[in-house]
Amino acid sequence: MTNALSPENSGASVEPSATATELVTNRPTAAVPAAPVVRWTEDGQAQSAAWRSENGSPAPAEVTLVDDRLTADAAYRLAAAGTAMLWRGDFHNSRQLLQALGRRVDGERRARCAPTPAAEFLADRRRQAHRAAMLGRLLVRLEPGWTLSSLRAPDVRRACDQAYGAPASTATLVSLRELLGVLGASEWRRKGVDIPALGARIHPHYGVFSPVRGEYVDLVAAAPLPSHRLAFDIGTGTGVLAAVLAQRGVQSIVATDQDPRALACARANLDRLGHGDRVELIRTDLYPPGRAPLVVCNPPWLPAKPQSPLDHAVYDPGSRMLRAFLDRLGKHLTAEGEAWLIISDLAERLGLRPDGYLPTAFEASGLRVIDRLDTRPRHPRAADQDDPLHAARAGEITSLWRLTRN
Template identity: 60%
Template sequence: MSVTDSLPTIHWTEDGAERSAMWRSEAGLPPPKRVVIADDQTPADTAFRLASEGTALLWRGDFQNARQLLQAMARRVDRKPKKAPKPAASLTEAFHKHRLAQSQRARTLGMLLLPFEAGHVVPLRRAPDVHEACEQVYGQSDTPYVASMRELLGLIGAFEWRKKGIEIPALGERIHPWYGVFSPVRGEYIDLVAKEPLPSGTLAFDIGTGTGVLAALLAQRGVKRVVGTDQDARALGNARANIERLGLTGDVEIIEADLFPEGRAPLVVCNPPWVPARPSSPIEHAVFDPDSRMLRGFLNGLAAHLTPDGQGWLILSDFAEHLGLRTRDELLGWIDAAGLKVLGRSDIRPRHPKAADADDPLFAARKAEMTSLWRLAAK
């Protein structure tokens, strides 16, 4: 069965006839049940009202006008209400309200849809050539389909990042992230790994390697052999491509595994998702970890994969603690229950713009946030 055979179908009526096409959504959203045709004559207020009510708009006008319409819809979504909302009783409530608002925003803006012909061609006036950006995410396509414009713009942005790459000062090189793989734009955790004294230079495991940035950094620091693991197909491809580009294939091996590879190592590193909450799309799994599954899995399996006197480096933000989603006592309890002890901890403050944005609804938590490298060992 091909990928397109497994895609759902979207249905609509156009020119008095029933139409249908394959539906694509990287967020895993089902096809909208109500679809109307929209074009250059569709007012932004009308488009916003229909989208807010759950009616999708399949665009038949000029591509650039569609981009402007999406921007106009976004301004309406982000418009502050005339009556100030009731303040959240706690940061936990503020977080859940913020997540709900983000979800509703994404759902509304995702209602502006584009038609695609075979080969990822957008058959609209002034439409750019997007086949390469789409092919990197969707794969080859010989069938027409429909997808949201917002998702397409995300694919285009990711395509540009993948080409350009992100400069990693601690590495002295660029890392090229793929769509759907956590991008190392927050450099604090990388700096922690770059500065921490290595317990050994022989072997290290990088659990949940993502783009492979930490595996590359460890190899560059002199670790003779690094094994990076991940279970996401895109992350595995991304890490291998970065390692090859950096000329480190002789030092770093990327393998598919749910957390640990076989064997033991004197250094096991893990930078798990920091927020124990449900992701709203597959792309968010790098940030949101329901019930702290990966964090607890790493802790519970760490002692069995450390050599005598080996160290486990857990890189974790305390953002969840400030949001009331996890307590420090819970974390310390999990460490103790896993047969581990804390050897030490290095901390660093975040440098991203939101940490200084007083208008951010979670500013109090972001301002207090600290990212830490916990050095752990078996008891």
Template identity: 60%
Template sequence: MIHWVEDDQPRSARWRSESGNAAPKRVVIADDRMTADTAYRLACEGTGMLWRGDFQNARQLLQALARRAEPKTEKRGKPRQPPASPKDAFNLHRQAQSQRARTLGMLLLPFDADYSIPLRRAPDVQLACNEAYGQPSEPFVASLRELLGLIGAHEWRKKGVEIPALGDRIHPHYGVYSPVRGEYIGLVAQAPLPSTKLAFDIGTGTGVLAALLAKRGVARVIATDMDPRALTCARENLARLDADDKVTLMQTDLFPEGRAPLVICNPPWVPARPSSPIEHAVYDPESRMLRGFLGGLAAHLEPGGEGWLILSDLAEHLGLRSRAELIEAIDAGGLKVLEKIDIRPQHPKASDPSDPLHAARAAELTSLWRLAAR
């Protein structure tokens, strides 16, 4: 619950945060009269501001807070010291991201039980909230920043992501990793299939790789995921692509029972702690999923079968995991490398010198490791 005082009366409501943030301990009422400087000071102190003014003015205030939360430029004659290592650069970047998210998350909105927002000029966000939160049940308070994330995810879901290898679009749901890094899909589209009888897709997410395998002629695909949101998302995408008759979805951790001639996995690429539940598709603490896949792969391969590991080497360039550690995990799993197929990323950050992690991104390769049991 979140608590505040309004009109000299104690009030409370349910607190919602998909990012897992705790409710602010102190909350004040804010409206169109609040200046950006005052709001920024309160936000930095950890004070939540429950908005009672015009919705569009709240959006403008959030933009003003975002500008104030940008890193300050160094004074002339005092150049900024570069981080001592790529790992330090990554940790500082994550720390700055986390602090910025906390600060911007202090501008709060009231929601009625039907997901309507009782503010002037508030948009209709009921569909976006339904997609992320499920059926409405009671009034609550959430941050404006989170709402804008929900709206953005809703637009992505409507528009979809063009997948040239499929000749169609994938529509990601809120909290499910969007396949915007198309180079890894291209690797799967071109690698030689060891069999078209059966494949396991471990951690299917949106279902994009399961759909691609079905399109390539694999007769049966068993696609697994732990996240109910991902399974719902994959089910809708596979039905839209007319691939649901070839793909069976299963909620399980890593492998289904049995063996297959092809087992494919695209685990989170960065071994770091996620700062929110929806970051689990990007960050894999201590490489848990990667090590689980490599440790159990041999036992789930048919004789002569292949395991396809799709992995970026960004973690290596950031100093978070060495190539030696990866090779050691492959060897410990009783596996051997048949081939490694590489491709360079095409996303904008790979060529953006202003990105804090530009050096690592510029050197990054995405690889499909073709593995087999020894």
């Protein structure tokens, strides 16, 4: 075991790296900015590793080496001071330390309840961001080939390859919290999520929102189809809605997404389900070229800033995607075409959007409501009375709005 070092005996600096790392294999890739390099001293020797953070956390400016002797209270003090801790002990002990650190962060004194649901939502977001930053300061080192340099460490190579792509040729520092998320995502990808409307499972990839909120899938499975000829699936994600449309007999589907991870995930799922030959996948922001008799979209439902890759499926700053979808919809519907907008009313219940926002937006975009199908949430948070947003979540309604051009 490497001995723990105190902050006084170790330091770190950050500078640009000469090489960039591919994020994910077997998917379209774009140019990736060069990863920062973190430098520190260990056993009197200069050490360095590339920094990786999927949520965009900056590379640590100060790193201290720690091991099994570090107490949770000491870890909390280091994290609160902004010091990153590079773990050099037993892997199972690092997980226990992370859990203990989380309990201390959760036990911090909270302000009184916010005066409005919107204020409580913003306060909760700040708490979550603070928690993520604190827990993100416990780091592990991945060696070239995605091997974990800790005692009793699991084999993380496959999970890292799925999430990050081809192994880097140099060592990499990541937060333990992120690595555990990578391992969890790999398990979700292996097991998949049961989708009753499909009678099959969807296998989400790392960084792609899992269709665990099945109520919106059921709405798409139940709404009357205006056409079996062609449909656009805007923001396809895992491809679950495209798969439902294909299973319902839609002959041709064009599914779009701007995230290469989502497109790779959708392709794998659609091919696995036997629908790949009927679904064309296009990387674009919102619409493909042309018009369709059916356009389906399940946009992010809360107008707030994303804080992680998965957040992009939930948070839509300024309702940008929603407004763009509605404003441009008329140019992509056939004369008798129909659009299905599937969205929760949680934003209105939290006071993040005014009541009546959607009907007003429909009218401003030259759209008319044909019908509306509603459902209640079934996810666990809707019944969690300890959730500060419980009242809004408990009353939440997810709707499929059937729209056409005026």
